[in-house]
Amino acid sequence: MDRLIAGYAEKLVRAGICAPGEAAVCARDDAFFTTGPEEATAFLAALADSLGAGAAILVRPSTPYREAAAFLARTALAGTQAGQAAVFPRDCETRTFFHDLPVLPMPGWPPPRDPQAVAAAARALARRKGVIFSDGVLAAPGSMILEQAFVTISSMCFACFVKFFSDALALLRRGGLPPDMAAAMGRILPGLAELPPLPDAAPTLARGPLTGAAAARAAMAEAGRLTVQSGLVDSAFGNVSCLVGDTLHISRTGAALDELEGQIEACPLDDSSCAALTASSEFSAHARIVTGTTAKVVLHGHPKFSVILSMDCDKTDCPDRNLCHAACRERRFVCGAPVVPGEVGCGPRGLARTLPPALCGHTAAMVLGHGAFTVDDTDFNRAFAALLDLERDCRETVLARVGQG
Secondary structure (H helix, E strand, O other), X not given: OHHHHHHHHHHHHHOOOOOOOOEEEEEEOOOEEEEOOHHHXXXXXXXXXXXXXXXXXXXXXXXXXHHHHHHHHHHHHOOOOOOOOEEOOOOHHHHHHOOOEEEEOOOOOOOOOOHHHHHHHHHHHOOOOOEXXXXXXXXXEXXXXXXXXXXHHHHHHHHHHHHHHHHHHHHHHOOOOOHHHHHHHHHHHHHHHHOOOOOOOOOOOOOOOOOOHHHHHHHHHHHHHHHHHOOOOEOOEOEEEEEEOOEEEEEEOOOOOOOOXXXXXXXXXXXXXXXXXXXXXXXXXXXXXXXXXXXXXXXXXXXXXXXHHHOOOOOOOOOOHHHHHHHOOOOEEEOOXXXXXXXXXXXXXXXXXXXXXXXXXXXXXXXXXXXXXXXXXXXXXHHHHHHHHHHHHHHHHHHHHHHHO
């Protein structure tokens, strides 16, 4: 158990979520095993115990994530009744899985052993998967395993980062940042050096054509692993697929892209199997892409800056403003990639309807607030390079705009 929790503490550091020593991790066996600063682990173990959770993580994130979360938390707390403050990110993953992120005051890191603070956090976590404290510290339990807490912490960092920059771009269009946000931005921009950098160039992946199931699955696992290692996803989630004959091989729902071995479903496109029931929730979109375009492989990630720019719009008086993720009627491009709305699934506003047409004649397309999809007709080399190039271009665009503000 000591090795397990130490491994997750190291995983947080490798992902750029925090610096060494800036996280408390606990997991239950016959008793709680912990690692991290003593006061923080005491707070965390008491919190996990009050929730009946098997594991939990409390983290003081790296500067960009912490400053973004702290600014959003302070803004939410201002003028809001205690216990009711929350941050409302607009990215797809947060809307789908978290809805909102509750906010609580917290006096410093590591947190004091305060039963009232533990009780307040437990109340917030009884209804949501994670909580933000006013100094940018984040906490999340795992009902059974540490991976659940790790995914929530990673997704909260992503959500706060994306919301902060999305809000900043919108404010810059209206005249400029308020002083407190400008000050936070002034700390975040140099702090970006604390996050893992994008690769200088795309690596060489397995060469196609991928004509057999074994070759396709190995290439999918390789592409998924490199997508995570390159920081082109939120946590380790996205999806990947490869068409071999009339069978679409696709990652399973909930599968981590860097651990795809044994997590890929073979789904015949003639509906002769029910394997699609456990395949990615975006199976219908992948299936329509490979049947409606020349693509044979599909790679989907959640690169931060690509998601930020996909939500950026200069039409402040648009009647679809609050429904833009599902009902945007504007024809938009970001760094050469078309941007479309779309909800998960194949309903009237589903990705299965909006995304495939956008990928006709394009290697990359964005779904508003959801991430980027890239394709190729042979293997994952051009698809991976397109995902990386798109994120690099979006990063440069966003940083140029906020730097000028």
